[in-house]
Amino acid sequence: MSPQKRLNTLGLFVNLVLSAFIFGSVCAYLFVNMRTFQLLAIGSVVLPAVALTPEQLITAPRRSDAVPNPSGEAALFSTGQYSFESHESSTVWDLIDLKSGKISQLTNDSNVAEIVWLGSSDSGLLYINSTNADIPGGVELWVSNTTDFEKSRYKAASLPASFSGLKTAITESGDINFLVYGQSYGNGTAYNKELAMKPFSTARIYDSIYVRHWDTWLTTTFNAVFSGTLEEKKSGQWATSRYISKGSLKNLVSSVKNLESPYPPYGDSSDYDISPDGKWVAFKSKAPELPRANNTASYIYLVPHDGSQNPGAINGPDSPGTPDGVKGDSSGPAFSPDSERLAYLQMTDVAYEADRRTLYVYTIGSKQTISVLAKDWDRSPSAAKWTADGKNLIINTEDRARNRLFILPADADDEFKPRNFTDGGSVASYYNLPNGEILVSGSAIWTSRTIYTATPEKGVTNVIFSANEVDPGLKGISPADVDEFYYEGNWTDIHSWIIYPANFDKSKTYPLLFYIHGGPQGSSADSWSTRWNYKVWADQGYVVVAPNPTGSTGFGDKLTDMITNNWGSYPYDDLVKGWEFVRDNFDFIDTDNGVAAGASYGGFMINWIQGNPLGRKFKALVSHDGTFVADAKISTEELWFIEHDFNGTFWANRDNYRRWDPSAPEHILQMDTPQLIIHSDLDFRLPISEGLSLFNVLQMRGVPSRLLNFPDENHWVTNQENSLVWHQQVLGWINKYSGIGASNPNAVSLDDTIVPVVDYNP
Structure with a gap:
């Protein structure tokens, strides 16, 4: 079996079991203790799997990306874990041997916030200490090594505020040039929350x-x-240089009004890069000359590391090499190994957040047209990195409900079609190794973290680590719990995942859990989630079906773009046909007692389903942060979103906004299915009034309903204690109405x- 197939079948059993004697019956099991676990079944005997509970999901270790040292012999990652006993999180830093897979702890110091490898040394480390002995609210840079982290470390710099996103490069003179990011005042001074004057x-x-x-x-x-x-x-x-000794770091952004990088809410260190020679910095910023609420335009800026010149946009409207008509969001700047070229991604449309990204390459100092790579390829890369020889780029791209790595020559023409060399799961990060391999960190529906190597020629070459092999709470999960199918939708074939519960028995029946993803331009992907985790839902006793209807990403532009001004038509039809396909083709799925749930656009769709015929097919519904009143969409903050998806402004195209209005009287009069509504106060994209409006309507109509509100959460519920309540309420709600609560004594209950x-009802 190839390593790629082993990755897809990873995670069943760990130990060698020779025999077990139970009441005189002998069952023999033989297992091979391999790095990619595979069951060698004897007859039809299968050991019982352990169901994944909300508590296990929330307290399971959460690992960062594995970052290799210069020789490629070891990699570094952090592991965070929450405890419901202490109600606190802890973090440790680990080293993993990339040949043996052996993991050893580097430090459990809770003040170590970030670590990077120091230059070409296989043991030297530079890290951010999250406290500052001299400046309240500041942080420090420390140097240490892997051989004796505690005893060898020393402070190299004191930074005046809370900074993160450490990146480094070794200069020709041997200095270490570094980058961090933090909050800034308009004059370029770093903002320190603890030292800021509180207004009256x-x-x-x-x-x-x-x-x-x-x-x-x-x-x-x-x-x-x-x-x-x-x-x-x-x-x-190592010690601080002239920049810090003058009293502050050099702010590379503030000299041009209205620039900001990284750009919130998703922005992080991937929004900027430092050239390998340490001379240049590239960063992304929204277009400073345009209103931010009405467009997605952003540019890539180039600036000397020492700040001796103001940053200049390489692809702005007045830049000589800017491709014609390309005005959308830019992202992911990445310098070539020789520091002479800069790759970046950009969308074409100036007001479409889900437009396809295309890869561009700029030659530093050149006034020629920026070159475009694989312009006609119908996929949207999310990241690009150069190979060590600078001849190719490795790109991370969503493709058919997975995130895969593709190789793309640096001189590819418009018609070139990149080929993928990873398959299952979703790639989170990847790094070049000296031997030509790529070190990949990823996840899948059945594991929270995988670490493996791959090459464009051979695909996956070695699976080094998978969380479901070592984390007690995840050991009951395997690739056998996941399958997929296609069905005929409204206008094209639609992909769907299917996730089975623990100890699934095809001869039995299980209620349907119909999951609808957000976006609307998004997908149900082969990746791990700490919020909407398919296995947690399935292990209550459901078969989860997660379709990718019209509007889904990763299946080509047409499927994504066809949802524009069609929120309640094509996608709804796809979901109806998906429900019918499940009813007619899977005997082990009980659609009569099924439930449905969704968040964001999925929450809107649940609200839409509630007021349409499909709503009568479910015993209960769950909507998380979904829109309800069509006219309320104008209260959002990213106005480009609604203006694109409804083909115009709120005043000139009001009929488009109201066409798919769940709160229209004809829909309200159909509402009859018990529904849980979740909405949080800090969700400014979909304000709390949307959830309150729906709850008021359902209550006044006499429909069984409950409102779950978090005053301190935004569009997501991330606090672990809140997450536990979220799971208890969501699972308890659907279990009550589906019948799971009565049939499964271990199921979550309200x-x-x-x-x-x-x-307060009388």
Whole structure:
């Protein structure tokens, strides 16, 4: 069996079991203790799997990406874990041997926030210490090594505020040029929350649109990239250079008004890069000359690391090499190994957040047209990295409900079609190794973390680690729990995942859990989630079906784009046909007692289903942060989103907004299915009034309903204690109406609630 297939069948059993004697019956099992576990079944005997509970999901270790050292012999990653006993999180840093897979702890110091390898050394480390002995609210840079982390470490720099996103490069002189990012005042000074003067008034005053974003009201501070240098002293230790000794790092963003990088809410260190020679910095920023609420336009800026020049956009409207008509969001700047070229991704449309990304390459100092690679390829890369020889780029791309790696020559023409060399699961990060292999960190529906190597020629070459082999709470999960199928949708074939419960028996029947993804331009992907985890739902006793209807990404532009101004037509029809296909083709799925759930656009679709015939096919519904009143969409912050998806402005195209209105009287009069509504106060994209409006309607109509609200959460529920309540309420709700609660004594129940229920009804 090839390593790629072994990756897809990874994670069944660990130990050698020779025999077991139970009441005189002998059952023999033989297992091979391999790195990619595979069951060698004897007859039809299968050991019982352990169901994944919400508590196990939330407290399971959460590992960062594995970052290799320069020789490619070891990699570094962090592991965070939450405890419901102490109600606290802990983090350790580990080293993994990339040949043996052996893991050893580097440090459990909770102050170590980030670590990077120091130059070409296989043992040298540079890390951010999250506290500062001299400056409240500041952080420090420390140097250490892997051979004796605790004893060898020393402080190299004191930074005046809370910084993160550490990146480094070794200069020709041997200095270490580094980048971090943090909040900035307009004058370029770093913002330190602990030292900031608290105003006497809480008033906010705005003279322009975009007053809040995601979960934050905008203020006069903004994100900025800062540069600094560590010099090697005669003592052999590294210490701060002239930039920091003057009193602050060099702010590379603030010299041009309205620039911001990384760009919130998703922005991180992937929004900027430092050239391998340490001379240049590239970063992404929204277009400073355009209103941020009405467009997605952003550019890639280039600036010397020492800040000796102001940053300039390489693909702005006045840049000489900007491709004609390409005006959308830019992302993922990546310097070539020789520091002479810069790859980046950009969308064409200026007001479409889900437009296809295309890969471009800019030659530093050139005034020629920027070159475009594989322009006609019908996929949208999310990241690009150069190979060590600079001849190719490795790109991470969503493709058929997975995130796969593809190889793309740096001189590819418009018609070139890249080929993938990873298959199952979803790639989270990847790094070049000296031997030509790629070190990949990823996940899948059945495991929270995989670490493996791959090459464009051979595909996956070695599976080094998978979380479901070592984490006790995940050991009952395997690739056998997951399958997929296609069915005929409204206008094309539609893909769907199917996830089985623990100890699945095809001869039995299980209620359907129909899951609808968000977006609307999004997908149900082969990846792990700590929020909407398919296996947690399935292991309550359901078969989960997760379709990718019209609007889904990773299946080509047409499927994605056809949802525009069609929120309640093609996607709804696809879901109806998907439900019918399941009813007619899977005898082990009980659609009569099925339930449905969705978040964001999936929440809208649940609300739409509630007021349409498909809603009568389910015993219960769950909508998380979904829109309800069509006219309320104008209260969102990213106005480009609604103007694109409904083909115009709120005043000129009102009929488009109201065409798919779940709150229309004809839909309200059909509502009859018990529904749980979840909506949080800090969701500024879909304000809390949407959830309250739906709850009011259902209550007044006499439909069994419950509102779950979190005042401190945004579009997602991320706090572990809140997440536990979320799972208890969601699973308890569907279990009550599907019959699972009566048939499965281990299922979550609404009686398990750990917070009081408010009920003022007489």
